[in-house]
Amino acid sequence: MELPAGPYRQQVIDVLRDLVRIDTTNPPGNETACARYLADLLRPAGIETRILEAAPGRGNLVARLRGSGEARPIMLMGHTDVVAANPEEWQYPPFGAEMHAGYIWGRGATDMKQMVAVNAVTLLALAASGLPLKRDVILAATADEEHGGRLGMGWLVRNLPEILEAECAINEGGGGATSVGGRLFYTCQTAEKGVCRLVVTARAEGRHASQPRRDIATLKLARAISRLGDGYLQAHAIPTMRAALHTVAAAQSSYAAQRVDAMLDEGRIDEALAAAGLDAEGVRRMRPLFYDTAAVTGLAAGDPESINVIPASAVAYIDGRILPGQTREGFVNLVQSHLGNDVQVEVFRNQYSTGLESPFDAPIYSLIEEVVAERCDGAALIPWQCAGSTDAKHLIPRGLPVFGFIPSKPLPPRMSEAGAHANNERIWIENVPFALEMLYDIVARFCLRG
Numbered sequence: 001m002e003l004p005a006g007p008y009r010q011q012v013i014d015v016l017r018d019l020v021r022i023d024t025t026n027p028p029g030n031e032t033a034c035a036r037y038l039a040d041l042l043r044p045a046g047i048e049t050r051i052l053e054a055a056p057g058r059g060n061l062v063a064r065l066r067g068s069g070e071a072r073p074i075m076l077m078g079h080t081d082v083v084a085a086n087p088e089e090w091q092y093p094p095f096g097a098e099m100h101a102g103y104i105w106g107r108g109a110t111d112m113k114q115m116v117a118v119n120a121v122t123l124l125a126l127a128a129s130g131l132p133l134k135r136d137v138i139l140a141a142t143a144d145e146e147h148g149g150r151l152g153m154g155w156l157v158r159n160l161p162e163i164l165e166a167e168c169a170i171n172e173g174g175g176g177a178t179s180v181g182g183r184l185f186y187t188c189q190t191a192e193k194g195v196c197r198l199v200v201t202a203r204a205e206g207r208h209a210s211q212p213r214r215d216i217a218t219l220k221l222a223r224a225i226s227r228l229g230d231g232y233l234q235a236h237a238i239p240t241m242r243a244a245l246h247t248v249a250a251a252q253s254s255y256a257a258q259r260v261d262a263m264l265d266e267g268r269i270d271e272a273l274a275a276a277g278l279d280a281e282g283v284r285r286m287r288p289l290f291y292d293t294a295a296v297t298g299l300a301a302g303d304p305e306s307i308n309v310i311p312a313s314a315v316a317y318i319d320g321r322i323l324p325g326q327t328r329e330g331f332v333n334l335v336q337s338h339l340g341n342d343v344q345v346e347v348f349r350n351q352y353s354t355g356l357e358s359p360f361d362a363p364i365y366s367l368i369e370e371v372v373a374e375r376c377d378g379a380a381l382i383p384w385q386c387a388g389s390t391d392a393k394h395l396i397p398r399g400l401p402v403f404g405f406i407p408s409k410p411l412p413p414r415m416s417e418a419g420a421h422a423n424n425e426r427i428w429i430e431n432v433p434f435a436l437e438m439l440y441d442i443v444a445r446f447c448l449r450g
Contacts, residue, residue, distance in 0.1 A: 004125055012117050017104060019117055061139070063138070077139075077391060080116055171402045175435070189384045189403065218311065241384075289387060292323055294335055298316065301313070408427075
């Protein structure tokens with residue numbers, strides 16, 4: 001379904017730049033400014049808009065383009081808050097949305113105001129198309145995702161439960177393209193890892209530093225955390241990643257796919273990734289998606305002002321990322337089994353969320369697969385898992401399947417983007433209208449078929 005004639009390809013670039021210029025660094029957020037901008041953009045096209053503030057300045061926009069109601073709505077979601085940016089560390093002003101060397105530069109250009117812009121202009125184009133849509137199209141542009149979404153999507157599902165009445169949602173997290181063995185594969189996020197952050201404490205008698213011994217707290221802790229090795233603790237191929245790797249291998253041959261499946265069954269993850277045709281960089285990027293991982297991110301012990309005192313305790317902080325199916329208790333026990341009994345392992349400040357997975361045999365996934373094959377020179381779609389966390393965590397447990405897909409073509413040689421949370425965050429300009437054309441096609445077909 002082709003994007004209708006009109007200013008939309010340029011408009012989506014302009015909208016993205018306008019959104020980047022609104023500083024929504026979280027904290028404090030200021031997302032209401034983005035919500036008002038979007039409402040003013042959509043309302044003249046006859047699109048219903050509501051701005052709902054979870055707290056002063058923390059606004060969420062919910063817009064709805066009405067269809068016939070013959071089928072359940074589809075939701076297009078995205079967050080408008082961004083992480084902090086230090087202008088001194090940027091080549092161009094982080095909230096200037098300047099265009100240089102084929103990119104739009106700015107905080108939020110890739111995470112994720114580009115998708116918010118694409119979603120908004122998709123609604124405008126659908127509203128102008130006159131197509132007989134069988135579904136409503138909901139746009140949710142939300143606050144606070146970078147800090148867990150409690151004032152954003154989490155707040156909406158508690159206070160506006162009708163937002164959950166959609167058949168599915170399209171979110172961030174997928175859509176990137178990678179080449180393996182000469183074949184191009186686009187990702188569609190159907191799963192994301194959970195979080196289980198831990199505090200590890202070693203205790204022992206404190207005394208004067210002139211009397212060192214092997215069992216002091218600092219050495220207990222050092223020995224324990226060294227047993228984590230590279231932090232890849234337990235391998236497991238969830239259905240999403242098993243299907244992804246099988247599809248990539250099958251592009252080589254059925255024999256390659258069978259070998260990869262057998263290696264995954266045996267937990268030989270690195271060998272399976274290499275057998276599927278990934279190069280060393282591809283193995284490095286994909287490996288975390290097959291493991292529960294633990295990264296030591298902080299250490300604390302003693303007081304430099306009392307350097308002559310052996311401390312009675314030493315603490316390590318661990319950022320744990322867990323696969324769907326892993327539990328809080330299971331991960332704590334897993335880490336404890338690596339560290340040994342000289343230390344105590346506890347969940348840090350209740351920072352736990354389960355991993356999530358949506359079924360990739362859903363109609364919307366099949367439709368995305370169809371559009372990718374038609375519009376992207378025969379590329380294939382693979383289900384994917386995000387190593388981080390998105391607002392999908394507020395929806396999937398409540399029965400709303402979420403699919404991450406904001407498509408982007410591979411960059412030309414000698415070009416490189418700086419993505420989410422990076423200094424000099426930027427997006428290749430050509431990928432903005434490309435994403436619009438793809439998403440419009442997907443949503444239009446989905447809403448026409450019902």
